[in-house]
Amino acid sequence: MSDTSPPRRRPGGRTARVGAAVHEAVRTLLEERGRDGFTGRDVAERAGVNEATIYRRWGTLDNLLLDVAVAVARLNQEQPLPDTGSLRHDLRRWAERMNAELAAPEGLSLVYAAVAARADAAADADRAQRITDIAAARAELIEQMLDRARARGEHTPDLSRVLDRLVAPLYLRAIFGYGQPEHDLDDIIDNTLAE
Amino acid sequence: MSDTSPPRRRPGGRTARVGAAVHEAVRTLLEERGRDGFTGRDVAERAGVNEATIYRRWGTLDNLLLDVAVAVARLNQEQPLPDTGSLRHDLRRWAERMNAELAAPEGLSLVYAAVAARADAAADADRAQRITDIAAARAELIEQMLDRARARGEHTPDLSRVLDRLVAPLYLRAIFGYGQPEHDLDDIIDNTLAE
Numbered sequence: 001m002s003d004t005s006p007p008r009r010r011p012g013g014r015t016a017r018v019g020a021a022v023h024e025a026v027r028t029l030l031e032e033r034g035r036d037g038f039t040g041r042d043v044a045e046r047a048g049v050n051e052a053t054i055y056r057r058w059g060t061l062d063n064l065l066l067d068v069a070v071a072v073a074r075l076n077q078e079q080p081l082p083d084t085g086s087l088r089h090d091l092r093r094w095a096e097r098m099n100a101e102l103a104a105p106e107g108l109s110l111v112y113a114a115v116a117a118r119a120d121a122a123a124d125a126d127r128a129q130r131i132t133d134i135a136a137a138r139a140e141l142i143e144q145m146l147d148r149a150r151a152r153g154e155h156t157p158d159l160s161r162v163l164d165r166l167v168a169p170l171y172l173r174a175i176f177g178y179g180q181p182e183h184d185l186d187d188i189i190d191n192t193l194a195e
Numbered sequence: 196m197s198d199t200s201p202p203r204r205r206p207g208g209r210t211a212r213v214g215a216a217v218h219e220a221v222r223t224l225l226e227e228r229g230r231d232g233f234t235g236r237d238v239a240e241r242a243g244v245n246e247a248t249i250y251r252r253w254g255t256l257d258n259l260l261l262d263v264a265v266a267v268a269r270l271n272q273e274q275p276l277p278d279t280g281s282l283r284h285d286l287r288r289w290a291e292r293m294n295a296e297l298a299a300p301e302g303l304s305l306v307y308a309a310v311a312a313r314a315d316a317a318a319d320a321d322r323a324q325r326i327t328d329i330a331a332a333r334a335e336l337i338e339q340m341l342d343r344a345r346a347r348g349e350h351t352p353d354l355s356r357v358l359d360r361l362v363a364p365l366y367l368r369a370i371f372g373y374g375q376p377e378h379d380l381d382d383i384i385d386n387t388l389a390e
Contacts (some may be wrong), residue, residue: 112310114370115303135371160374164383168363175309175366176330179355188359191386 021047022054026068030106040064062113066130069109073134076101081141087149087156091189094145095166099185102174110134111175139163155195165192216242217249221263225304235259257308261325264304268329271296276336282344282351286384289340290361294380297369305329306370334358350390360387 025046029038040061044051058064082093101107114131142162149156157165169188173179220241224233235256239246253259277288296302309326337357344351352360364383368374 108310111370112307115307115310132372135373139373160379163367163373164364164379165360165386168367169359171370172358172363172366175306177327178330178334178358184355184359191360194389 018047018049018053018057021049022064023068023071026064027072027106030068030109065109066113068106069113070130070134072106073110073138077137077141081144083145083148085152087145087154088189088193090145090149091162091166091192092185094142095170095185095189098167098170099174102170108174111171142167155193157192162192213242213244213248213252216244217259218263218266221259222267225263260304261308264308265325265329268305268333272332272336276339278340278343280347282340282349283384283388285340285344286357286361286387287380289337290365290380290384293362293365294369297365303369306366337362350388352387357387 022043025043029042029046040054041051043061043064044054054064058067076097079097082090082097084090084093110131114135139159143159146156146159146162166188169184217238220238224237224241235249236246238256238259239249242249249259253262271292274292277285277292279285279288305326309330334354338354341351341354341357361383364379
């Protein structure tokens, strides 16, 4: 459907289009060159916007990268949760999805942003808070799966156990690359569900 | 003991002194201002060396930060391993030490460097390799503790289980700040040692 009625276009339309073009440019550049391989000017050129627009809106390239990481995390969170009727199968599908996300070029952006924000927490409390909010939103999704399992009367571990026993090894493997998580996924899930 | 015999000073003495001053400056600046809070020029001023020296030797500030992370990791690795006669107590002491390291200002430098190197692996294979080497050296230390336990006839988990069940949750908690690992350390170690 083409938009033939510009007068009714909602305010912020241009802002949203610039935002989308800039995010798309960042994701492409991350994939092509890695995180240290481009500057704000490269993003501006790729997105077809003025470099000053980027710095006015995001302040620094690090803030823009955090913004992209947050958007990717939100997008991932909008996918429907696994709901197979069994916690074991829900966790398995969730873990496979998390592995795919972590393997993507921007997959560790959130870890990078979290570590940077933590290192700078005193200097930039707002940035640290945004990371905490994303982590809390992810935890909330896991809680939904656990609540359903509890309602079905399944033996259900608590959230911190799922974070420690399932999420943590997948992240550590993605960060340091010490193993193929899919090979051990059944063991990892057995351990998460152990009574 | 003051050095009164410059002719016998070994070659590389100045290089080593510059390196030590620059590393010390980076660690201080990390603590004072966080990772995004300083430039190569700030490091040079703090260390009392020429800025060009820094860029000639390390190339980029990111490379210098990686170098500091590697040095800190090596220093931590030079501490004698816990050797209490019981794997449970060895792992407990090792975990407490790891928590203290992760809580220090430069504690997550290695994670940051690992994620950056992984994002840029195509562009900078050498940097990615250095991270892999450090991770392998740490794994080797854990193996030493496990070998001793095996020799004592204790039930001994394999390395990947220790990484998944002990190291991973401590890292994830340090990165996303979702819990005080010391409260759950006994549970985490029980799970690592479960038969």
